[in-house]
Amino acid sequence: MYRLREPAHELRPYIENYWSVSHVPGEEVDLRVDAFVDARADLVFNMGAPYRREIIGGETVEISTSSLDAQRLVPIRIEQRGAVTITGVRFRLGGLAPFTRARLDRWSGLTPPPRDVWGAEALDLEASLRASHDLASAGRFLDEFFASRLRLDSAQAAFEAALTALVEASGRAPLGELADTAGVSPRQVERLFARGLGFPPSTVGRVVRFQTALRRLMDDPGVTLGDVAADAGYYDQAHFIRDFRLFSGGVPRGYRGYYPEEGPSDFAPNVVVFVQDESARLGRH
Known part of the structure; x- marks a missing residue:
């Protein structure tokens, strides 16, 4: 099940959405995401089955923990099957910058754990997200976390x-x-x-x-x-x-002609395919 939620109003210039993918009890998710290059970052809290992250035409790694999939210049493919539980943050272009004091060229093309970027408080946030029962409650924790770190100078x-x-x-x-x-x-x-x-x-x-x-x-x-x-x-x-x-x-x-009706207004979407569906569905990520 794929869901989206808007962040708090003051965060919207920097965060496009919060998103989640979760399995329905008794069923398993079979998911593939082709992520094009757009120089934007995703913060991924993975609390379920591990996923495969393939640089298209390059190496593949299995990731079982949470990570910041930082801005990159290579297309990637994510594949995940089983008991999937993910909560994510989709930043706008340049939107990660006001929430961290680190130079982002340090993370370009890498997938560091959130604690390397935000310290021990990122572990507290993940614990809160694990205890959340839906994206609405998770969104409140995420709003609080990022609002407290928003630095505009x-x-x-x-x-x-x-x-x-x-x-x-x-x-x-x-x-x-x-x-x-x-x-x-x-x-x-x-x-x-x-x-x-x-x-x-x-x-x-x-x-x-x-x-x-x-x-x-x-x-x-x-x-x-x-x-x-x-x-x-x-x-x-x-x-x-x-x-x-x-x-x-x-x-x-x-x-050609592959753009979903409700795509984002700034950058083109990635292609999200739920393999178990009878017909492929497109979504935003």
């Missing part, structure tokens, strides 16, 4: 201004323009992105262009690949296909 404001400018420019804003918007130097912009997102602005721009192209492709099954590439700001179709393969693990034609 001048550096965060400058980072948000530069990131917003980059996204609004579809990933194509030059570094000097981002610096002018944020009111800091170009070097400071690079440091803000290393701390707040774990990647330099140029890399984040590539991810934004990929996501722009992916959504266009999923929204409009009749669009040509050349038009998708041009509209997203790629030099040519070959560059678009290269980045698409790198960030999705697939090729563009496999995603």
